[in-house]
Amino acid sequence: MEFDLSQQPEIVQQAYGYAVQAWELAMSWLLSPEAWSQFGLLVLAWLLAGLISRRMRPALARVIDPGEKENLFSTPRRFLLQFLPLISPLLAYALTGIGESIVRSLFDSGAVIAFGKRVFLFLAARALVRDIITDPFLKLLGRYILLPIMAIYTVGLLDVVSARLSETIVGVGNIRFSLMTLVRGIIAGSLLFWLGQWSNSQTTALIAQNKEMRPSIRQLLIKTAEFTIFAIAFLLLMNILGIDLTTLAVLGGAIGVGLGFGLQKIASNFISGVILLVEGQATVGDYVELDGGEQGKIVKMMARAAILETFDGRWIVVPNEDFITTRVVNYSDSGSANRYEAPFSVSYDTDINKIPPLIEAAVASHPEVLDVPYPPDCELRGFGESGIDFAVEFWVNGLDDGPNKYTSDVLFLIWNALKDAGVEIPYPQRVVEIKGGLPKETP
Template sequence: MKRLLGPRVARNLANASEVRVEFDLESQPEIVQQAVGYALQAWDIAKGWLLSPEAWSQFALLVVAYLGAVFVARKLRPLLERLLDPGETQNLLTKPRLFVMRFLALLLPLLAYVFTGIGESIVRSIFDSGAVIAFGKRVFLFLALRALVRDIFTDPFLKVFGRYVLIPIGALYTLGLLDIVQAKLTETVVQLGNISFSVMSIVRGLIAGSVLFWLGRWSNEQSTQFIHKQEEMRPSLRQLAAKSVEFIIFGIAFLLLMNIMGINLSALAVLGGAIGVGLGFGLQKIASNFISGVILLVEGQATVGDYVELDGGEAGTIIKMMARATILETYDGRWIVVPNEDFITTRVVNYSDSGSGNRYEAEFSVSYDTDINLVPDIIEKAVATHPGVLDKPYPPDCELRGFGDSGIDFAVEFWVNGIDDGDNKYTSDVLFLIWNALKDHDITIPYPQRVVEIKGGLPSS
């Protein structure tokens, strides 16, 4: 601090040591003695500034720099807003211009910082001292940091990070205490077995880790959106590419974090070996599910959006494929979490693979009084009018199935693209068409009939 405050303040600090002798602080705790010492130093610094013509000239220069920054900002900001405001125009430069426009909140403090820096070089050349104006520069820089957190950061994580990390660090730097705090944290060492950390490295790791993994998450979101827009790729390949990019991004972030914290990766060899043994024994199911998920994504036999039915009875639409499991959503709104291994080791029916159609059938009966030779043509024409029924691979086909107790049994087979459940009611619609077609041609749909024979005749009354 003496280096920053100049020779005059250094002499005042020397005098402060003489003043401390007059107080009896030996019986007080060490923290009280330090607090009193810092208070006396602060008083001497303030008194030295108040009584120094050099300090007053620097204060005046700070005021002039700030007023000059206010004047220039008022003239410059409307011009920049007109240049950056895209209005109703939408093009590739719209988002970048709006992004740059948000940083206009930093215009005033940064201009004041620049003007103060120019004045500092002049003051130091005249008085060989610039402690006050250097402090002013740090204040303007702190105001710029505060505006950045308050007005520019919109992401919730960045706002919390700025409020509880950046602003406290900026306050320490402004007061000239940052180097002292760093030195104290560096001297404090935490020992964990064979690995030792300084508190400063832990703090630096927490800060860097937060920033790196936020950047990793943001980069992963952007890359995932870009990959999913590539319609020429198969859905399974898009999923695999997105997962691969995610692992690469967070792997790089982890390695950078280890480097920033100063941890030698060879020191983690034992831990890595232990993890490998754990994967081989206790975590083998997780490893198996992870590898099965990669196989699913590579082969593309089931992907997001497919309706599948597993051998165990689970059925639903795949809505998410994760590293360990796949999530199915049933038509009644329930989610089923299925381990990826089940898709590899058991039989899976995919109703949506490659957009292929699915065949369904609707059964009905007609009375024995009907000319059954007319029924297939009537029903096939009626079912073909449904907009969801396909002509390929086969048109509707009405088949005679048998002679029942009450009527003659038929069934019509038809192909559709989709599942007969949820929003689609193909079988129900086809049955309506069959009913109306039979009624239009005066064909009777039978109901159960029984003939009861009473032996011996009816009892006499």
């Protein structure tokens, strides 16, 4: 049955032509003894591969699976264990390849065999995406890129589709490229992006395990590795797309001009960040206070800025340049102890000579108060209006008024010690003198 499609669009005519060719090919296979013999060989190869796979997979699993043992080969063996679902389709492909040479020698034809081999490869790709790949991004690529390509390859249209995509040219401004280049760029860019992310995470974990390095040096190495990995990925992508890398010199010049004018602060903050990581003046985990009043724990250091987390949970973004050009107080540098003081007062009726040893002993009983560099020290500060003013100085490894409440604990200890010793804690008192006496009541 033929149809007159001369008035239809070209794509409709081409689709009709491919449909007619497929119909003629299917009819020739159905009426050909050679084709039926090849179909039989494909079915036999698939059944035999399934039988061998059911017997082989448990044995291979027992040999490859390392169990709970941890050694140099444990990780590679667990990696190989994931690919056992591919045994059946790949074995069917191999058995079909052996039978193909026999069929071609007998019938001088192997079109059905070739089609069956492509089907087995498609089944292997489907098993790879469905049963083996666990990464969400790679599974997405396999589902929407690998499987469609394998389906086109299975029906024998991969060369036709590739040629059509290569002939179709699109342009964006002065840039012109083929759809094949665009598809190749999307596939290569996706794979390189994932590989860069994976390599960066592995490198970061490896560097973070080295506790002998200073934290600032580890951060610098992590940032350097990240920049290097993605720079290599970018250059590889440009090479795959066929873009001349010499043209990047123009882009580099433009970036240089931009840095000279509009990106001065960004460049300054980036360089300041590198200096911070090299010198180690402040690093992740330090509690710092800047000259502008910003204070908090450094939770993240980026190329442009550092993030401080305050005790009340707020995040403050501080440009790296502020750490270089302003005064910075680092309370956590080298794990040094910090000194705090707790003021209090006693009544004028108290024997003040007994107060320092009493309070020093009470404060020293706190488990977090240090004897080094100095033990607790109670000092007389002055004679107030309502009582005698004292203050006790103490050293602790940590920061007060955050996760730790050292001053509050010390004040509790002072209160209890004074109460146990019978020392009165004064409260404000005022004496009011009325000159001339009280006014007389008029009748």
